[in-house]
Amino acid sequence: MTDNALTQTTNRSGEPILAAKPENRVWKKFRRHKSAMVGGFLVTFFVLIALAAPILPISDPAATDWGAVRKPPSMAHWMGTDEIGRDVMSRLIWGAQASLLAGVVSVSLAVSIGVPLGVIAGYFGGWADAVISRCTDALLAAPFLILAIALAAFLGPSLTNAMIAIGISATPIFIRLTRGQVINIKSEDYVDSARAIGLPTPRILSRYILPNVLPPILVQATLTIATAIIAEASLSFLGLGQQPPEPSWGSMLNTAKNFLTQARWMALWPGISIFLVVLGFNLLGDGLRDALDPREL
């Protein structure tokens, strides 16, 4: 910590630096992390336009215009129109909803199944651990996207099923991560003391174990959202995700590849959007990892 930062903290809050809450320290480190801020900005930007889609002054994403089929970008259509005259920008903005929703929902699913299973396997050990760990190994052996495609194929093509398929495919990552963390933490002295004073197991888990395993899970979740968004785009691109005419970046690219020579803009924008939002989550995840790492101040 530099002298400058020390005086600043003391001046502003009137308290010595040692009393700074860990959350504040994390936030401070995070704010200094330039690339993480860029990531945060990208993610916030896409979340905002996805949320604001209904109130933005854009045309109906499903409205076709046969007089303006595959028109290049112009004042009327900033990003051009698609093969049946729909506004590409409007579909891009509404498509952000599908992508972000898919990322967040599938990762929430993976976390809410994976973390409890990981805690059980790590804390209790024994046969529960053996069963859970072997199942995790088996699921991890199938490549992520292959598993998601197979599940989506058997469940039937829809955005909801794509999210379920991606969520299940991502679950073993969280089981393995949580298990490892819990095994490290349960041998700490403070957990032993908690057990020694007779605290009930649920309380030990919620008060002492969970808060300490959360940071790495948060980092992994952020990075997995990036993977999940690419996976959803891939499934939609193959026709296994969001079904037409509902807009999604992946399905827009799927149509666009048939009109590459006539309408390049149709392929350009959805790809750039996927790239930027995924880059955003990756930068954010990397930044969070550095900020939450207690080893370096």
Next chain:
Amino acid sequence: MLPFLLRRIVIALPTIVLISVFVFAMQKLLPGDPLLVLAGEERDPETLAFLREKYRLNDPIWMQYLAWIRNALQGDLGISLRTNQPVTELMAQKLPVTIQLAIMSMIFALVIGIPAGILSAVKKGTTTDYIANIVALSGLSIPNFWLGIMLILLVSVKWQLLPASGYVPLSEDFGQSIRTMLMPSFVLGTALAATLMRHTRSSMLSVLSTDYVRTARAKGLTERIVILKHALRNALTPIVTLTALLFGELVAGAVLTEQIFTIPGFGKLIVDAVFNRDYAVVQGIVLVTAVGFIFMNLFADAMYYVLNPRLKGQ
């Protein structure tokens, strides 16, 4: 070495059994009666009864599984509904195509990823390091099917340098075969190069801070020899195993890459099977890639053992 590998194989066995259970259970996810999928338009009660008997759908589920796994162990993964070919035969036909794609992609990945990782570690904190990191992170964030589309647009449509799609077997025309595979393997390879670069960098950084590197520098060796002879050798050990583990990513990436460039390989096979509701093929591919991945894992463990003399004493 042998006991070490045997122990690994014993651990892998239950995993393989579980994978087969999962793959078998997948067909139970199908909405409705699987029989109606098999029968197609046919609704004749006699045909239905025949199919029910043939596919043992009257048996309890565990007996169905045992029958399925017994056949699978003998190399019989069922018949493709679409082509009426055995699934194993179909996969054997497509595999060489994907192996060629995988090998060429891996060459791109290694040639780009490892030097970039070394450079960025040696020049840590400089502009070179910064740029290498940004490029790697971008490589991880670009959906490779979109990169493929953009490359087709630029290289095939605009510059007309390379064919946009298709596949020529190596045995037919070597040069043309390499040319058609160049773009797809570049697309697939760059995605892996990003992962390789990041791991090479961190592995190299930790080796560069060890005592023996300091000793090598202290005794006056040139920086070139310190890096190439002392540091690199040790830094690459984990990278060798990582390369084996990237196999899974290669197969998954091949699905979309083959789709974009219309290459008739393993990845295109699974996508076509999904759309033709050819479930036996989908199951077969998941089973084979998962078991293949476990063998790559074993191979990676063995390589680690061979490259790391410290393990030999145990």
